[in-house]
Amino acid sequence: MFLDFFGLREQPFGVTPDPRYLYLGPAHREALASLYYGIEANRGFLSLIARPGMGKTTLLFHLLAKFDHTARTAFLFQTQCSSREFMRFLLAEIGIESESQDFVKMHEQFNRCLVQEARAGKRFIVVIDEAQNLDASVLETVRLLSDFETPQAKLLQIILVGQPGLADKLATPALVQLRQRITSVSGLSPLTREETCRFMDHRLQVAGHKGARLFSPEAQELIAQVSEGIPRQINNYCFHALSLACAMRKKIVDAAMVREVTHDLDIHRFVSEVGSSAHRHAGLNGNGNGNGNGNGIGDPFHPVEELPGVVGEYVSSAPVADNAAK
Template identity: 35%
Template structure:
């Protein structure tokens, strides 16, 4: 029995645990609220660089989408995902994010001048340019430093370009490297999106069930606790487990997901956990680029 039929079985209007990022389903846990506040603070204060990190599946992309929904009309936003390459490639990514045309034969100086002209023209028209780079941990040291150089475009008193870096935890360690100390010095605000605790997971599951038209009681407390343990508090993994659990329950004619169903789908090998090397975050980045004590 597929997901469409479990919707009918449980009376849902739509899948409560779709894996696609959907701001309509965004659950405002404490960590997600703080992360969005940091992003909004960075934009409000015209911070040159804002950094938000988190493990895969913690909701970073959904936060970006929510930020884009609420951004001011005078802010011209460009979004880059999974950019790679040298500094010339970076400028083409950046220009493409803002739909600024660039000749294929243009050299680095020409590309930089074209972007600078774009930023200055938007500023003269009362606009403010914001570049959001998702999966920024994929950028190398030279590319990150090149992004920092872009923030030097200014009018003498105003920051005309803001950059928001979003990525996995290793992005923070990358920025702390000695050769990127000037990048760290430009970081005005930074936040690490931690996995949810058990209380947040319970509220998260209830929230999504109700938002989809359910009662919020389709899962027992014990089942959600086991889901939280298996998912390690990662929203994307919680969604996978809950979605499959609803398929199992509906195929068995059950109206409630018990802990036994969760254990059964785990035994059946339907969930492949990604391997993650142990990662210990060092102290937060402060305004001077040094690790705060």
């Protein structure tokens, strides 16, 4: 490990969604504000849609921490399931072991829990990650959960989170009732070159770095370019660049090291001739954005447009683009 070599307390470019490392550029800050105010206003259904690797889960963990003492929360990842399985996962997430397989009885159990939390003065927040994987029938089950309410307020706040394929599903006529209930749709856009540099610096600071810069300006510029501003890819390039610098006993990562790492991580070096031909064909005959997969998600080297966020202001303890770097 390079931690001792660079004077770091912990891994600055890890793969877990640690909220301490959240960097709020303008798009992330706006999305966080929209979700926060949506929950505060008891708006019911909210949505966050962005391409893979944009930091959706990290942002949501940070958001839920804001409601630690005022809400009961459930975070669901298992989205390739039936409606019955979905309800079982939901009950298990909130600590209720359902002995019954009966769908109606599971609904009743969940409703009792909602009422109990409401009487205690707490909100109930359910986050459904990777929601683009949910079948239309399960999304209809999710919609029906929003019927749990009193004349004065919604008993349940639901955040649907997913990749652009979720927007494709929600736009279908079959899900018009669910779509009409979604009161806020937020998106995340890639970091700019300047934001990428701040993102890197912030993560190093959180990890305990002090002193001279570990990345040359040219190295940071190149990482911003090859990562296309996607946080997960920035972390990956930075991790491998620091590992290479440590192996070479160099205290500063330069552009040559980043170029070597970029070459080493290029999966296209190993694509077969058949796979390469299919990839080119999909790019030419796909859904009009060059990625050819029909769900609005490109590979790491072919970005697509993001949904715009909803305007909002939110003062957070996490660093923002104006005063911190990550």
